[in-house]
Amino acid sequence: MEKEILKNLYFDSALSIAELVKKLAKSTPSITKIINRLLEEKIIVECGFAESTGGRRPLQFAINPALNFYILTISADQHFSTFTITDLNQQKIIEHRDIPLELKASNSSDLLLGEIESILELSGINSNKIIGIGLSIPGFVNSELGVNESYPHNHPLYRIKDSIEAKYQLSTVIENDSRCIAIAEKEFGAAKGIDHSLIINLNWGVGLGIIINGSVFKGESGFAGEFSHIPLSDDNTLCSCGKRGCLEVEASLDAAIRSTEADIQNNEYSIYSTFVKSNLNKIDALIEASNVGDQIAINNLGKIGYMLGKGISTLIHILNPKQIIVSGRGAELGRILNPQIQIAINEFCIPEIAKTTNIQMSALNKHAQIKGTAAIVVENHINKILIQ
Known part of the structure; x- marks a missing residue:
């Protein structure tokens, strides 16, 4: 049980004995005994009192930083x-x-x-x-x-x-x-305390982590979540998987970068062409361009937001989750992506099903x-x- 206590202290930073009893479904005496042993061995330390809920403020414990x-x-x-x-x-x-x-x-x-x-x-x-x-x-x-x-x-x-x-x-x-990324959202982010969540990893590609009953769902062979290869695209671009029609070719940051660079080659002006010279990672250049209001970057990000919303509509119909979180680098672009995602959901989703699902952008984004x-x-x- 020591391992489970330490895991929970890592994920929550600090917990009281009462909170550990609730999380681990163990008796107060058994948890107290282990806490005292871990304190004696200086593996954990006392770290102050939790906020009062009406009674005596409980003492909290954390992993000893001096370890x-x-x-x-x-x-x-x-x-x-x-x-x-x-x-x-x-x-x-x-x-x-x-x-x-x-x-x-x-x-x-x-x-x-x-x-x-x-x-x-x-x-x-x-x-x-x-x-x-x-x-x-x-x-x-x-x-x-x-x-x-x-x-x-x-x-x-x-x-x-x-x-x-x-x-x-x-x-x-x-x-x-x-x-x-799904584990990060479950333990530290927007999916914490939520039993059923879908977490989209928006980066060069589009991935998916599935949380069911508080656990990451992997599927029969361990490969559940290949959201990016749902055949929803009419674009003839070859996907990284070797097939055509995959959502990823129109709903990823790579797709937005390709479209922006194509517009520049067609003599459209975009400050992305300046930022890309000073950024090793093209995603950073795209984000920087959108942040200063570049219309080409914003337009192409809007397109991938709409396609992402189309894919999310499929997920809502199949799994009816409580929430869908967009995480990874793409979550930094929420103000641009969110409206287009919602337009697609309004267009493709049955309202009675869609209304119970909350769509949000991750605060963890690139750190997830x-x-x-x-x-x-x-x-x-x-x-x-x-x-x-």
Whole structure:
């Protein structure tokens, strides 16, 4: 039960004994006994009193920040990866953001392994203080087997988890990027305390994490949530999956970038062409252009918002969720996307079904994947601090 208590203290930062009793459905004496033992071993500390609910204010507990245990996370997308080391109080120690790393490149696994070495060396943290490494990555990730089945068996990224563990002798967890974002929203964001939620990861592509009865739903073979490949597009553009008609080709940030660059080639003026010269990541250039009112960028973002709304309408009809959260980088563009999403829902959804679903943009946005990736390490390896 110690592991479950520590997990909950990580996810909630601070909890009282009464709150732990409710969350874990255990007796007050059993929780109190473990809390006292963890206090004695200096694994947790008292951290003040909770707000009063009418009676005596309960004492709260948190993981001891002086433990100096850390989590290393790699949050990868198709073109960039962010490497982060955080402590058990969710504070960033060091971060290498948006490192160019093309997953399709033949040397992608070597670059990834090299960047892990770089951030570990710069941090100066002893490896025995790292409780684990978390890798979130696009594709058909089988977290139980620790493989990415989007790649052939002989491809280095197929067994990248094993390669990381072999090189650094650190326990490693691998998971699909959209499922990690869903976990982040469930534990820290807009889906916290909600039993049924759908979390859309809007980035270069479009992913989906499904929360049912408070747990991430993976499906029979572990690949549930391939929202981006619903055949809703009339565009003849070839999708990354090799097929045509996928939602992703018209409803992703990559689609908005392609359309903006095509407009510029057709002699339309957009300040995106200036911003893209100073931003390594084209998504940053697109966001910056939209923030200063660039009409080409805003128009193309509106188009993907409408297509996203069309896809969301399908999800509402099938699953009738309490809420749908748009997370990932795209959530930073909520003021542009939201109206177009709602127009599509009004057009394609049966009103009686749609009215019970709340659509919202994530406040975690680009930080969601990092937080969710750290969460899967905690889920699997928080007991390492008990062992040491």
